[in-house]
Amino acid sequence: MTITAPERTQTAHRVPLSLVQPTPPPSWPPRYVRPLRIVPPLTKAPLVPRRPRSTRITRRGRLVLTLTVVAVIGLLSLVASRSPASHPGRAAPAGSVVVQPGDTLWAVAVRADPHADPRVTVDRIVRLNGLADVSVRPGQHLRLPDH
CATH class of the missing domain: 3.10.350.10 (LysM domain)
Known part of the structure; x- marks a missing residue:
């Protein structure tokens, strides 16, 4: 049994180096390329009824609310102490x-x-x-x- 190499049917065309244009040098600094992140496939979450969100108040909001209540109480007590009904007789x-x-x-x-x-x-x-x-x-x- 004789093994022969296959014949070449196509001949590659070689381009002379004088016709090849050089690639431009990279711009520095090179841009950062973010690596790909593997994300798990999306699955349908079971439909669970959500509770309505309660109103949230910030620390500054609580402070403002407290100071407002204190000011209103102070004004009411001042007005009440000045009224004639608070002095019997x-x-x-x-x-x-x-x-x-x-x-x-x-x-x-x-x-x-x-x-x-x-x-x-x-x-x-x-x-x-x-x-x-x-x-x-x-x-x-x-x-x-x-x-």
């Missing part, structure tokens, strides 16, 4: 008072001007209202002196 007009049960002229004088000497204030209330003595009755209206 004082009527709406600043220059008069209605005597409450258990009140004395001394107590009325201290409430009328807490920084003054009560003896002087009692004497001024007696003269201003034309009282015969220092006794007062519940429900009696008294005018108060200016401070």
Whole structure:
């Protein structure tokens, strides 16, 4: 048995080196080429009903909310302390008072001007209202002196 090499049917054409153009040199620095990442195939996730998201608040949001609540409470307490209803025995007009049960002229004088000497204030209330003595009755209206 004889083995022979196959005959060449095509002849490769050789191009003379003078016709081949050189490739341009690479630009430096070379661009970074990100390596390929293998990603697992996509699968269908089971349909699970999601809970509605609760409202999230940031740390700064909590601080602003807290300061706002404190400011509102402070303003409300300030307004409430200035109202005439918070002072028993004082009527709406600043220059008069209605005597409450258990009140004395001394107590009325201290409430009328807490920084003054009560003896002087009692004497001024007696003269201003034309009282015969220092006794007062519940429900009696008294005018108060200016401070």
